[in-house]
Amino acid sequence: MTSMESDKCWQECMDVAVQIARSAGQVVREAVKQEKRVSTKSTPADLVTEADHQVEELIISTLRERFPSHRFIGEESSAAGEKCILTDSPTWIIDPIDGTCNFVHSFPMVAVSIGFAVKKELEFGVIYHCFEETLYTARKGQGAFCNGLRLQVSKEKDVSKALILTEIGAKRDPKTLKIFSGNIEKLLSAPAHGVRIIGSSTLALCQVATGAADAYYQYGLHCWDIAAAAVIIREAGGVVIDTSGGPLDLMSRRVVAAGSQEIASYIVQQLQPISYERDDNGHSTQ
DSSP: OOHHHHHHHHHHHHHHHHHHHHHHHHHHHHHTTSOOOEEESSSTTOEEEHHHHHHHHHHHHHHHHHOTTOEEEEHHHHHTTOOOOOOSSOEEEEEEEEOHHHHHTTOSOOEEEEEEEETTEEEEEEEEETTTTEEEEEETTSOEEETTEEOOOOOOOOGGGOEEEEOOOSOOOHHHHHHHHHHHHHHHTTTOSEEEOOSOHHHHHHHHHHTSSSEEEEESOOHHHHHHHHHHHHHTTOEEEOTTSSBOOTTSSEEEEESSHHHHHHHHHHOOOOOEEOTTTSOEEO
8 A cells, every 4th residue: 555545545545434433422412411331341430331342333334344354452452351452563552531530420521532553653533522523534634633723732831830630540559549539739839830630531631631630641542542542642732642751652551741852851751650460461560
């Protein structure tokens, strides 16, 4: 496939992703009005609903019919035991309902996230805010947009003027909670303007892309939380790296994103790590 042919193909994929994200978002908006059947996965705080499964099946079945040679990594299929391995093949990385706990409580910070990688490189990302009907999109080398308007990160370099977002992962044991609260305390003592938790990793990351927030960090998120958002932040001029300060490792379950390298580096220096099993091979990351 020539570069021009691949460019046209990936653009077609992105156009389809936008259509599917909107359709999935409509399903989520209807489902939130219904009685929800809720169960748990890895911990009592790691929730899943029938809607999660239904929306993922809708997305993957539609994409598979259109692109039968492509591979898929989905949150619920991975939870059911499918291997979460990124290869060189065109791969869709899908979170059908990001913010499931929010969804269960009808708290309106819920998104559909669809990322796409080729040769293990992220090509584009589509994130749809189900309740605000806001569409975030980006394609590598072509900029990031929200409902068609170009996005630009804040470029703030001074942490004392920064608003920082984070999320707590599924682990709630005393040691993890102590490290989590200690990391927040360090950043508040910087002193940052504030630290916020909104219950949706993908939408929090989108706030960095829009410039509404200056940084985001987390231990315990998954590749489907990061994939689409990483493209959007980078194309908006931001930085997305590992919590060690090195390049982003999509399967490591940890990330620092910021509107400037200065704030990203500052956060990296402050964080005490929390260990989680990798998405791809079950080995823990430190």
